[in-house]
Amino acid sequence: MCGIFCVLSRSPAHLERDRAVDEHLRRRGPDWSRDLTVTGRDPHYQCLFSAHVLHMRGLLTPQPLQDNAGNVLLWNGEVFEGLPVTPEENDTAVVSQALLSCSGPSDVLSVLSRVRGPWGFVYYQKAGDYLWFGRDFFGRRSLLWKFDGGVLTLTSVAAHDSGWREVPAVGVYRVDLKAPAEGGAVTFEVYPWAYAGKKVVSPRSETVLECVPGGCTAVMNPSGLVLTSPVCPLNMSVPKSLHDTEPQPDTHSSVKDLELLLASKEKSDEVSGLIEVLSEAVRRRVQTLDSPSNDHASVAVLFSGGLDSMILAALADRHIPAHQPIDLLNVAFKLQEPKKQKDSAKNPQKQKNKPTDSKAPIFSPFDVPDRLTGRAGVKELQDLNPERRWNFVEINVTQEELREMRQRRIGHLVHPLETVLDDSIGCAVWFAARGTGFITEEEGHRPFSSSAKVVLTGIGADEQLAGYSRHRVRFQTSGYEGLIQELAMELGRISTRNLGRDDRVIGDHGKEARFPYLDESVVSHLSSLAVWDKADLSLPRGVGEKLLLRLTARQLGLRQSAVLPKRAMQFGSRIAKMEDTREKASDKCSRLLTA
Template structure:
């Protein structure tokens, strides 16, 4: 994982870039920083490439990478499958070598189509004077663009300023890859992007993504579909759109609090069991790839080494619990796993304050009567819902594997620290997104990923800071398995057909709603987000299943949504966490309680403004 940057100047006399952006990039890549300039002639153009490397695979490879032919690559990605990468190899080198062997656009597209894993890149192809750039199919790596006064800038992260929005940063749409003819751009004084879109086999791409791209093209630039009609092959199959033949498909069944016994009954079918085991197998392999693709020296740690190389953003909910249970299969037994649990400070309840003031015995009660537990319970301002379920979850994990050291990291955030860190860092990382929801989730993820808090040892708090570079996150599970409340609403209104349409939309927009932001926020700590639920094989498997195999929203909350995942949790030996209802991070961590309760999630967030 890296911070990558490319500045293309169409007039070489104008050549400067924002140093605050440079500082944000350096935080993403603390292990190596380097710049490289390329100058073209007749007509003139100039490219500055800057790369800031977080060493994640094989041996450390400096970037930008320039090969013997003069081609230049800056790469922010991980190749988990598709192209062969040996354990001691660095995937930056492997990808650069494959690109160097390409002599035509179709060959470059073939290499990109075959890769499995998250990526964002910029590639200068000297032969022909071209720049290629783009993001993977799901947009799991951030890439922003801006065009201002004859200068095009591409970067992993920008800076939020109070300047005019006329030349504002925007996220590069993850609808394909783009190519710039540098000679033509220098002659015209403006930039035209040739788009090579993602497409399923046989799909027409004439207007497939033109609207998405046109909305985001920097002011002063244009985008066109490539004239040869070439496309990238999508790494996953289309969503199964089949609808069950049933009457009253929107009818819901309400009953008592869901329990693990509900899942036991559903698992009694052999056919259901087979479907569950298939999901466990493919998800387990996705986790394995992500916890074992590490810097080569980390894999050779001595048994005495007690620092974790992998951490999980952990709420104790089903998504993070399954990741923890599967990571336990593939991480060496002597190595700890850090479970990062964030809580934002609650205000002490009024009745609690009043009860501490009044020490008189209540009237009409004998001296022997027992105090009410709720009234006398010790109040902790960090006992938010995710902290409570997180503590319960780690107990389940210890029951599964008592020999593993599970570091449950309690990350406590006060309003003062939240305001300070938002102003110094988070506002620049969430940008160019700007809603109340982006602020809440961005702040929660930033503090969780930082991993600074404490762990309990022998009933005492010990300060702790996670050193893990790899962070597993459960994003993608709700989007594919109908985990959000809006899915239940859509099902109630429009049945399975409406639910399928909603799920199809979820993956289409996940790059612009979540993934670029989360990559920028987590990467700010010199750590890398990895998304097992968005592994291409996992998505391909889930896309192939009919919707009723994945969720049954006629069943109550805590069972029906993400039903297939809940059954997998039960099969893995998890307990009550398998039937916990979905709780959004901004509510579970209680960051939403710190801010204006009258705000809507979609409102523009004034706290992200910089002046």
């Protein structure tokens, strides 16, 4: 992974970087930094390329990477499949070599269509004077753009400033540097994603016209060329007998409910199919790493003890050598002390005359819901593999530290997103990924800071398996057809709602976010299934939503975590309780606007 930056100017003006932007980029890539400038003579243009590399595997490959033909590549990505990359090779060099053999645009699109894994890139193709850039199908790597004063800027991360927008993950873009530019304006040719064998382009590509920076123009490429989607279309079928079963009472969900369902051979086969592709997705993300020392983890999991993170931890346990620890990063925001305890502190005499209750729980300001389920989850994992050292990292955040770090760092990273939800999740993920807290050992608490470069996150599970409460509401009002439409929308907008932001936030610590639930093979597998094979929202909470994943958890040996109802991170970590509770998630967040 790295922080990439490119400035394009059609005039001989001196190209400069914002110092704050450069600091954010350097934190993303602490292992190597370099600049490179390319100048065109007729017509005149200048491109400044800058990269800050986080070395993950193979030989350290400096960026910007310039080949023998003068092409320049900025690559912020991972090749997990599609192009052959040996353990000794670096994927940046492999992608550069593949692009070197390209002549026309169809060749470039063919290379990018084959890559399986997250990427954001900028590529200067000297033959023909073209500048290519874009993000992968899901937008798992951040890329922002801005056009100001005749200068186009592309960057992994910016600073809080007007004009920045996320590059839509609808395809890739090409700028013809030879084309005349009136007033320095820039025109992008769009090469959109399309499903294999179909000329129908995803409706997402239409949104690019709404997102181009002012002073720029986006047009579909006149040749009609497309990128081949790395995933199959969503199965839109509904049951022939629309057995809209009456919702069952919201009774307490038990492990036995799942075991009864698993007794069916059909369900058991479905679970085995998901375990096979998801386990392979996790393997690719935890084994393509330089071997760390036995005392330090190379992989961490954003860990609440809930269903999604428990499955990731259990599958990572299969593929990471038993002598290496796994860090489980659990974040909690300080709770306000209950009013009764505050009153008793003010009136000690009154409290003295009250009978004492030795069983009354002692208030702990960081015992938020995710902390409690996290502790329970660690015990389940220890039962699965007692030989593994599971570092349960308790990350405690006070309101004072939250305000300070939002002002200094997080507000800039979340930008250009600006809602209350972006603030809550962005802050929670930033503190969790930092990994600074303590672990509990026999001797007591010990300060701890995770050194893992890879952070696994469960994003994508809810969006594909109907995990949100709004999915249950849609099912109740519109049946399977409505639910399918909701799931299609979820996956189509995941780049704009989550992935760019989370990549910027996690990358700020010199760590790389990896998303096993969004592995192309996993998404294709889930997309091929009928919706009722993935979820049954006529069943109670804790069973019906993400039913297939719950059955998977039970098959892996997990118990109580398999039937935990969904709890959003902002509520489980209690960051939402720290701020104005009257806010709506979609409101513009004043705390971000002043960062």
